[in-house]
Amino acid sequence: MTRSRSSWFGLVRGLLVTVLTLALGTQPLAAQSILRDAETEAYLKDIAAPIIAAAGLQPNNVDIVLIGDKEINAFVAGGQAVYIHSGLIERADNTNEIQGVIAHELGHITGGHIIRNGEGAKGATGISILSLLIGAAAAAAGAGEAGMGVMMAGQQAAMGKYLAFNRVQEASADAAGVGFLEKANISGKGMLSFFLKLKQEEYRYASTYAAVDPFMQTHPLSGDREATLKADVLRSPAYEKRTDPAIEARFLRIKAKLIGFMDDPTSALRKYPETDQSMAAHYARAYAWHRGAYPDKALQEVDKLVAMAPDDPYFRELQGQILLESGRPKEAVAPLRMAVQGSRASPLIASLLGHALLATEDRANLDEARDVLKVAVSRDRDNPFAWYTLGMAYARLGDEPRAQLATAERYALTGNMGLAVASAEAAMSRLPRGTSDYIRAEDIALAARASARDRKR
Structure with a gap:
């Protein structure tokens, strides 16, 4: 069976697109949504700060950004920002595992790996273009099958070269991450235990689809990564250091609220059944009932949280949010004012209070709404909703x-x-x-x- 000459040139064009995609890299943020939550952002900032400082960076200049995605993943995409999928936090067992991931990603930032990515792509592109030219010449001369073989072999070699370069960067980030954790006096146990989770995912994939080829992976196999780093982690003076119990309690809350918000409500309620009367379980059920459009049940769970911690700003934030989104903005104002005060004027919570004040449709609240929203955008200029609400406040004030x-x-x-x-x-x-x-x-x-x-x- 032979292909027409036009078909061969169509294949060449398609493979050139593949080469260009390899050279330019992917755009991981293109189809993903950023989750904004005041409590989660404060938690991630706090647990990352000592590692960022150990990496020689300024904590206020590094952003830890939460992506609403169930996949277990984290990445950097240029600049000083680490992106963490909500699915990774859901699968983590403790704060230390998340810190291990953050340390690894900071290794990419300090290593300049995003900038240097072009070095690996350049070598791979050279192989690909050469194989395409040779293959196209063979095809034009009538040796269609031979030309296709040259092209496909070249593509395989190019991809292998690029992936090998990428695996070196990943191993370098692992090693740097271990060093950052030790310098920050944080245990590397979490990094190792998270590699075991990834290893289980690899085994599951291999048993479902096909054996995992270590030479066609973007990362070294998790078992190899664990074995490589284990000796250094075990030697660290911080190996046996335990995470502050207060930080761990915050982790359980963050994980619960993400499950309540991201999971199907039925799934979330199954993970946190009524028999579980812990603070985290009430938190998860409150979000699940709210998402399932059962505001009364959601408020019942929040009432139990408020009874446990009346001054907790994030419980008051959730209480106000449920009331506001259930068409009760006047009732939402008081708990949201408490939340703003308790969170030291968190801009995300302040923008919610501004929205509630406007939703009351009481002109007596307009000046307060404007002032609250002005403070919110001055502290967080990257919040389109806050700007939208501030615009409404100005318009209503004339x-x-x-x-x-x-x-x-x-x-x-x-x-x-x-x-x-x-x-x-x-x-x-x-x-x-x-x-x-x-x-x-x-x-x-x-x-x-x-x-x-x-x-x-």
Whole structure:
């Protein structure tokens, strides 16, 4: 059986696309959603801070970002940010395991692995392009099957070379992570135990599909990683150090609320049955009942949490959120005020309070809503919902220029550059020239136009 000449060139084009994809890398954030939760973000920041400092980085400059995805995964994607899937936290047994993952990812950051990724891709691309050219020439000369064989062999060699480069980076990140943990006086037990979880996943995959080829993996096999690092982890003076019980209690809460929020409600209630009267179980059931549209049952669980810890800001946040989303905004205001105060004005919780104040439709609450939301966006400018709500507050107060400015901020954050420019220009037309708000609107318009031009290119 032979292929037509046009078919061969179609195959060449397809394989060139594969080569370019290999060279450019993947875009892991493209189809994933970021979860924002004040309690979880505070927890991740606290457990990562000593490791970040041990890595020679500034804790305030490194972000630990939660991705809403059930897969067990974590990654870096440029800059000083570590992305952790919610599924990884759900599968973790303790804080130390999450710290082991964070330490590994920081090894990628300090090693400059994202920047150096092009080195591995360059070598692989060279092999691929050469094999494509030779294969295409053979195909054009009539040796179709031979040409295809050359191309496919070249692709296999290129992928193998790229993956080998990637495995070296992963092993380097593992070693760096162990060093960071030791320097931070944190046990490496969690890193080893998490490798065992990954090892079990590999065995499950192999038994279901096919044997795992160690030379066609992006990471060294988990069993090999564990064996390589075990001696260094065991020698560490921090090996037997236990995690602070207060931190561990926070972990159980975070894990429970993620399961309650991310799992199907039936699944979450099965994992945390009514017989479990722990704080974490009440937390998980409150989220599960809320997601399942049973607000009364959700509030019953929250009431039990509040009885256990009346001043806990995150329990009050959840109480206010359920009331607000159940159409009871006036009742939501009091617990949300308590949550803002108890969390030291967490911007995420403050934006929720601002929303509740507006939802009461009481003009007496407008000034407070505006002021609360101004503080929220000053502390966290990357929250489109807060900017949207602030714009509503300004509009209801009759301050249209600043409503337009807040709208421009929101559109710029969400990538709608055309509307960002239009809103910024509308704000500039009515704001006093030279004021800080005018200058900010001007900056948004300039940046949005530049971004739109770059996209057209």
